[in-house]
Amino acid sequence: MKGEEAKSNLPRVLVIDDEVAIQRFLKTALDTGDYSVHLADTAHAGLAAAVAVRPDVILLDLGLPDLDGIEVIRRVREWSQVPIIVISVREREAEKVQALDSGADDYLTKPFGIGELLARIKVALRRSLQQAPEPVFQSGELRVDLPHRRVSVRGEEVQLTPTEYELLRMLVTHAGKVLTHSQILRQIWGVAYLEQPHVLRVNISNLRRKIESDASRPRYILTEAGVGYRLRSE
Incomplete structure (x- = not known):
């Protein structure tokens, strides 16, 4: 019971990605006592999970089977300012700009190192906890x-x-x-x-x-x- 309570207090990371290998990689890397990881393999499942789970950070792939990730960003931004870190194989600068202009907080191109991802997550969490910048x-x-x-x-x-x-x-x-x-x-x-x-x-x-x-x-x-x-x- 204590273990479940401790886990419920961990920062919640929602991974929206349809690649099973990426899901497994991220869950193994993040679900080690520092984060509570939740998975969704479609855009609509991810949007539903964003409401139900209320994640502290969203890791979002742009190439989802049912809806483009850019549209997911726009829909989340209609009601939430949760940090969104895009993780995608798309390398074109125009697509990165579009994702960031739509409301994403950061962008990592696959493949990426787990150390870099963890650093970006920590920055996103720290920024979201600060309602205003330090004086x-x-x-x-x-x-x-x-x-x-x-x-x-x-x-x-x-x-x-x-x-x-x-x-x-x-x-x-x-x-x-x-x-x-x-x-x-x-x-x-x-x-x-x-x-x-x-x-x-x-x-x-x-x-x-x-x-x-x-x-x-x-x-x-x-x-x-x-x-x-x-x-x-x-």
């Missing part, structure tokens, strides 16, 4: 004091333009999560700039020169090629 964000030598709008690296204050600060604040607010180019452009510059990604690239480049030790090998603002950017969360 002071710290990652390595980067410190962002949100209430006072102060940014420092190695204890030295960094002067940012208003736009650079708003860009960094958005990344901090979603630390660890991939933000697509369109998501950032829409929030920082507005819909009129959605077709002007060079504006974002220039500001990211300027921001990196100010906060990174080596802007050509960034430690904090990571590029998700063809998709967007992620702020490292440590």
